[in-house]
Each structure stands twice: as C-alpha cells, then as structure tokens.
Amino acid sequence: MVSxxxxxxxxxxxxAVRLLLTVQRRTGFLHVYAGVTVLTALVLRLALPPSWxxxxxxxxxxxxxxxxxxxxxxxxxxxxxxxxxxVALVVTPVQPLELVAAMIAAPALVxxxxxxxxxAAVLGLDARTALLLxxxxxxxxxxGALGIVLAARHAEFTRFLVAAVPVVTVFSLPxxxxxxxxxxxSFAWLPWDAALFAFGSVARGEAPGGSFGLLVAELAVFAAxxxxxxxxxxxxxxxxxxxxx
Amino acid sequence: xLLEAAxxxxxxxGAGEPAVRGLDxxxxxxxxxxxxxxxxxxxxxxxxxLTRILHGYEGxxxxxxxxxxxxxxxxxxxxxxxxxxxxxYGKLTAEENLRxxxxxxxxxxEEVEAVLQRLDLPVGDxxxxxxxxxxxxxxxxxARSLLNRPRLWFLDEPTTGQDPEHAVLxxxxxxxxxxxxxxxxxxxxxxxVADDLCDRVAFIVQGALVTVDAPRRLKLAHAGRRVRVxxxxxxxxxxxxxxxxxxAGRRALARLVADHEIETLHTLEPSLExxxxxxxxxxxx
Numbered sequence: 052m053v054s055x056x057x058x059x060x061x062x063x064x065x066x067a068v069r070l071l072l073t074v075q076r077r078t079g080f081l082h083v084y085a086g087v088t089v090l091t092a093l094v095l096r097l098a099l100p101p102s103w104x105x106x107x108x109x110x111x112x113x114x115x116x117x118x119x120x121x122x123x124x125x126x127x128x129x130x131x132x133x134x135x136x137x138v139a140l141v142v143t144p145v146q147p148l149e150l151v152a153a154m155i156a157a158p159a160l161v162x163x164x165x166x167x168x169x170x171a172a173v174l175g176l177d178a179r180t181a182l183l184l185x186x187x188x189x190x191x192x193x194x195g196a197l198g199i200v201l202a203a204r205h206a207e208f209t210r211f212l213v214a215a216v217p218v219v220t221v222f223s224l225p226x227x228x229x230x231x232x233x234x235x236x237s238f239a240w241l242p243w244d245a246a247l248f249a250f251g252s253v254a255r256g257e258a259p260g261g262s263f264g265l266l267v268a269e270l271a272v273f274a275a276x277x278x279x280x281x282x283x284x285x286x287x288x289x290x291x292x293x294x295x296x
Numbered sequence: 297x298l299l300e301a302a303x304x305x306x307x308x309x310g311a312g313e314p315a316v317r318g319l320d321x322x323x324x325x326x327x328x329x330x331x332x333x334x335x336x337x338x339x340x341x342x343x344x345x346l347t348r349i350l351h352g353y354e355g356x357x358x359x360x361x362x363x364x365x366x367x368x369x370x371x372x373x374x375x376x377x378x379x380x381x382x383x384x385y386g387k388l389t390a391e392e393n394l395r396x397x398x399x400x401x402x403x404x405x406e407e408v409e410a411v412l413q414r415l416d417l418p419v420g421d422x423x424x425x426x427x428x429x430x431x432x433x434x435x436x437x438x439a440r441s442l443l444n445r446p447r448l449w450f451l452d453e454p455t456t457g458q459d460p461e462h463a464v465l466x467x468x469x470x471x472x473x474x475x476x477x478x479x480x481x482x483x484x485x486x487x488x489v490a491d492d493l494c495d496r497v498a499f500i501v502q503g504a505l506v507t508v509d510a511p512r513r514l515k516l517a518h519a520g521r522r523v524r525v526x527x528x529x530x531x532x533x534x535x536x537x538x539x540x541x542x543x544a545g546r547r548a549l550a551r552l553v554a555d556h557e558i559e560t561l562h563t564l565e566p567s568l569e570x571x572x573x574x575x576x577x578x579x580x581x
Contacts, residue, residue, distance in 0.1 A: 066399035070385075073396070077387035077424070135383030139440070142347050142377040143400040144369040292349065 059152075063145050067153030071127070072160070078130060080123050081161055087115055088165040092172040108173050109250030110226060113190065113243060115169075116162040118219050120194030121201070124158055125211050128202035138292055147286040154285075155195035155278065162191035170254070179253050182263070186249035189270040193242055196277035203284035242273035297322035298448060298479045299346070303355035306345055315341040316503040319355070323448070328470065328480040330494035330511075332487065332572065338503040339483040340380075343450050346481065347377050359448065373402050376446030380453045382433030386426030390417055390436050393425055394443060401444040411439045416465060430457040438466065442473075449473060451482045455489055467493055487569040497568070501576045511568050518571045522564040523549065527556035537564065 075081060091111055099107055131137040140150065166187040171180055197218060205211045225244035227233045229251065238244045249266040257263070304319040316338040323329045331339045344350040346357065348364070348371060357364040360374060384393050391408055398405040409419045415435040425433060434457045441449065454470065455463040470493055474480055484490055490497050491511050499506040507514065521541040526533055536552060539545040552558075566574075 063400055066396065070396040070399075073392065074385055074387055134386055135379070135381055136385050138349070139379065139383045139397070139437075140400070141349055142372055142375070143397065144372045144402060145400045146369065290351070 059146060059148055064149045064153055064156075067145065067150055068156050068160075071153055071157040074130075075123075075127060075157055075161075078127075080127070080158065083123070084119065084161050084165045087119065088169045088172075091115060092169050095169075095173045104173055105254040106230075106251070108170060109247055109254050110229065112166050112169065112187065112250050113247050114223070116166050116187065117190050117194045117222070117243065117246065120158055120162050120191045121198040121215060121219065122212075124154060124195040124198030125202040125215065126198075126208070127154060127158070128199060129208045129211070137289070141289055141292060147289060148282045151196075151199060151282045151285045152278070154199060155192050155281065158195055159188055159191035162194075163187045166191075174254060179256050182253045182259055183250070185267045186246055186253070186270055189267065189274045190243075190246040192274040193246075193270070193277050196274070196281035199281040200277070200284045203281075203288040242270055242277075245269040245273070297358075298325050298327075299323040299357070299359045299481070301346075301355065301357045304342070304345065304357060305354040306341060306350065306352070308341075314503055316345070316500075319500075319505050321498050321505065321508050323479045323481060325479055326474050326477045327495045328474050328482060328493050329508075330490035330497040331481065331483040331500060332485060332490050332497050332568075333500035334485060337500045339485075339500060340452065341503075342500070343377075343452060343481065343483050347375060347450055348372070370402070373444060374447050376441035376444060376449045378438045378441035378449070378451045378454055380456060382430065382437055384425045384433060384436060384440075387424055389423065390421055390425055390428070390439075391419075393436060394440055397440050398443045403444060405443045406445060408443075411442055414469065415439045416462060431459060431462060434458065435462065435466070438469075447478060449478050449480045451480060453484050453486070454482070455484075455486065463489075487567065487572065491568045499572055499576055506575050514571050515565050515568065518566055518574055520564070520566070524560075524562045524564055525549070525552055526559040526561075527552060528559060529556060533559060 072081075095104060095107060095111065128137075163184060167180060167183055170183055198215075201211050201214050201218065205214055222241060222243040225238040225241055225247050228235050228237045228239075228244065229247050245266040249263060249270065252259075252263045252266070300322040302320050305314050305317045307314040319338075319342065321329070331342060333339050341350065345353050346359070346364070348367070351365075359367065359371070364371075385396075388396070390412060394408045394411065398408065412419050415438060417432060417435055417439065425436065428436070434454075438451075438454055441451075451470070455466050458466060467489065470480060470482070474495075480493075482490070482494060494511060496508055496510050497514070498508040509517075520539060522537055522539050525536045525538065527536070528534075538549050538552070540549055
C-alpha cells in the first residue's frame with residue numbers, strides 16, 4: 052500500500068489536485084458540470100415562476116451537485132483502476148489521505164464553482180452568494196467521499212451504480228421535510244438535510260445567524276467523518292492492489 | 297549490500313501455500329540482479345514485497361541499511377519502479393504524465409525532456425498517451441521510473457513490446473545506470489536479456505530460489521565442455537563434436553587438429569535457458 056507513516060504534505064496534495072483536475076477535464080467531467088449548470092439555469096429561469104425559485108434552486112443544488120459528485124468521483128476511481136494509474140501512485144511517497152483529499156477536492160472545486168454560477172444565474176449575484184460557498188463545498192466533499200467509499204467497496208462499476216442509487220435515494224429524503232410534507236425535524240439526522248436547509252437559508256436571503264452556522268457545522272462534521280471513512284476505505288483498497296492478480 | 301533478504305516468505309490472504317518461501321539473496325551497489333522464472337513462480341510477488349506494494353511478509357529484508365518494514369514514505373523517494381503494464385494516464389501527454397508524477401517526489405528529479413529523449417520519445421508531443429503504441433507507452437513507464445534518480449531500480453520485463461532497436465536502447469540505459477551506481481532488480485523470463493545485463497541471476501521456481509550466481513559461472517558449471525569442429529576430409533567438410541573435459545577427448549581433438557585442415561572450431565557453451573532447464577527441470581514459457 053501507499054506509505055502511511057509520512058506527514059500530510061500540502062505540496063503533494065496540490066500536485067494531486069492539479070493532476071486530477073487535468074485528467075477530469077480531458078475525460079469530460081468538467082464539461083458535464085458546465086453543461087448541466089447551463090441547462091438547469093435555463094430551465095429554472097424559463098419554466099418556473101420567480102416566486103418558486105428561492106425554493107427550487109436549493110433543491111436543485113443538492114440534487115445535481117451532490118449526486119453528480121458522488122457518481123463522478125466514483126467514476127474517476129474506476130477510470131484510474133482501468134488504466135492502472137492508481138498502482139503507479141502506490142510506489143511514490145504520496146499518502147492515501149493526500150490522494151483521497153485530492154480526489155474529493157478536484158470535483159468539489161468544480162461543483163462549488165458550478166453551484167455558485169447556477170445560483171448567480173438564477174437568483175442573481177450578491178453578497179449572499181459568498182455564504183453559499185461553505186455548504187456547497189462541504190456537500191461536494193461529502194458526496195465525493197461517499198463516491199470513494201462505494202467505489203472502494205465494489206470491484207465493478209455496475210455494482211457501484213447499483214449500490215449508489217439507494218444511497219442517493221435515502222439521502223434525498225430531506226426533500227420531504229424541505230417541501231413541508233413531513234415535519235422539519237424528520238430527517239435532521241441526515242447530512243443532506245443540513246445542506247438543503249443551509250442552501251434554502253441563503254436563497255431566501257435570511258441573515259446568517261446561529262441556525263445557519265449550526266447547519267454548516269453539522270455538514271462539516273459529516274464531511275470530516277466521510278473524508279476519514281473514505282481515506283480508510285481507499286487505503287484498504289490500495290492494500291488489496293498487491294494481492295490482486 | 298544495498299538490499300539483503302533472508303528467509304523472505306509471503307502467503308497471499310486465503311491462500312494455503314506461500315507464494316514465495318525462504319528467499320535469501322542480496323543486491324550490491326551498482327549490481328544488476330536478474331530474477332528469472334516462469335509465470336507464477338513468485339518473481340512479481342517478490343518485487344511487490346520489495347517495493348512495499350505488498351506487506352505482511354515473514355523473514356527479514358534490509359534496504360539502504362534499514363529494515364524494509366520500518367521504512368517510511370521516504371523509501372519511495374529512493375526507488376524507481378517500472379511496471380510490466382503501461383499504467384499511465386491515457387488522457388495526458390507524455391510530458392504531463394512525467395511532470396505530474398515527478399511532483400510527488402521530495403528530492404531533485406530528472407529533466408523531463410532529457411528523459412524523454414534518452415528513451416527516444418518525442419519532446420513537445422501534444423498527442424495524448426492513449427494514442428501511443430505499446431512500445432512507446434512502455435518506454436514512458438520506464439522513463440517515469442527514472443524521474444526521481446532512484447538508487448534501487450525495479451524493472452519488470454523492461455523490454456516488453458519493444459522492437460530490436462529500442463530493446464538495445466533500453467539495455468544500454470540499464471547498463472549505463474548500473475555503471476553509475478544504481479542497483480537494479482530485474483524480473484524477466486527473457487533469458488537473453490538476463491544473460492546480457494545481469495551480474496547475477498536468481499532462478500525462482502514455485503516460490504523458491506534454486507540458485508543465485510553469475511550467468512557465466514552458471515554456464516561454465518553446467519557446460520559439458522564440448523567443442524564443435526568443422527574440418528576438411530578430402531573434398532568434403534565434416535563436423536565433429538568432442539568433449540574436452542577429459543584426457544581422451546583432448547587427445548581426440550589434438551589428433552583431429554594434427555591430421556586435418558580445420559575450417560572452424562567453436563566451444564559449445566550452454567545457454568542460460570538450458571542451464572535453467574537443467575537446474576529446475578522446467579522451461580520458462
């Protein structure tokens with residue numbers, strides 16, 4: 052496996068982020084984000100009454116960038132596996148956590164930028180847009196980490212897809228409380244709930260108070276746990292590389 | 297010794313039998329050690345253990361004067377690994393592949409352009425590596441393994457997929473690096489490559505070492521010490537093969553030389569492959 056006894060080096064992490072961003076750009080991942088953002092912005096602006104947008108945009112932010120982050124980070128894991136490029140990194144000084152953090156950070160940066168662009172295109176660019184950055188970044192981190200965990204558990208991409216669908220479904224339950232179908236607290240234990248209500252708070256232009264801070268803190272705790280989980284699962288998968296055929 | 301292994305044994309999880317067992321060998325500074333054996337003999341497992349892709353072995357391995365099991369991430373700064381498969385980023389150019397990879401090392405790295413040129417790969421090529429031929433990809437993998445100026449260089453079938461011209465180029469590079477002090481652990485089942493490059497070869501079969509010695513010594517030790525003589529006999533050219541390991545054979549050769557015009561005379565050295573066959577009772581393929 053990759054050496055695990057070295058310190059986390061920001062230089063190696065940033066090198067890995069640059070590498071993965073380049074690979075993902077050439078593979079078309081960034082085009083997917085850009086295309087989805089433009090299409091969604093057009094649909095929202097043309098098809099929905101303006102009064103609905105402050106409710107619709109948060110739901111779309113979560114649905115699109117959360118789900119895409121999970122699937123595309125997972126897809127990137129399989130891309131590396133197919134090319135064998137992950138094995139080549141095992142014999143460098145790069146640490147599993149540096150790699151995992153880069154695998155999450157690269158699409159998270161793009162998802163965050165896309166989310167902000169969508170928000171600005173539909174609701175306008177103003178001071179509240181900056182408030183969107185923490186919950187968007189953390190949601191994308193969480194989604195990417197889950198993508199890595201699922202990819203580490205399943206050898207085949209099809210199995211990954213099958214396993215990802217129920218995860219996405221469960222994580223989407225907070226839509227019920229967001230749209231008032233169930234009580235507000237029904238799904239507060241799910242990280243997507245914190246993300247959704249944090250996006251909603253920003254979209255409605257509510258003053259960033261304690262509740263927004265709590266939602267972001269909840270999201271940060273989930274993201275940190277997921278990052279750690281992903282690091283462990285990825286390290287375990289790298290250990291298994293040596294025992295493969 | 298730069299690397300010394302004693303009683304190296306490893307069993308894959310869930311496997312009944314060890315993949316390698318009781319391996320004792322060493323590599324000196326600037327030495328090329330060939331690990332030769334048929335597919336599945338334990339060559340690649342040994343390389344995976346020594347490059348720390350695999351963990352959990354029994355026995356003792358010391359590299360750079362330190363127990364391999366206690367080596368930190370800096371170990372990978374000092375070794376180079378050339379894989380048997382072209383595990384590159386197909387969506388990047390050759391230069392991007394090398395630059396990104398080189399960024400992970402702490403110490404000084406080779407100039408990317410110089411390494412590409414040394415391996416006859418195009419500099420400034422905008423094509424993506426996915427469009428390269430297998431031979432070019434494999435040379436790029438070799439180039440990548442050199443970036444961090446390794447002191448210990450692991451090569452797994454380094455001439456795979458190369459045309460004769462590039463195979464010669466790679467052999468020359470390996471000789472050059474070894475002469476400069478790099479130790480080389482070469483796994484191959486190509487006996488000609490091993491015979492040409494290795495200071496010593498280790499024969500491994502079913503996870504166990506059969507012998508470790510210099511190719512020349514192995515060939516001499518297992519040669520029948522025979523010569524083939526082509527000589528004139530009247531108008532005809534005849535051939536005789538004579539053993540020269542005993543007095544009778546040497547007398548026969550002397551008579552032949554005295555009585556006939558000799559056209560050619562060759563010693564019949566066994567090939568490394570035939571020595572392998574003799575020692576292990578099986579071929580390499």
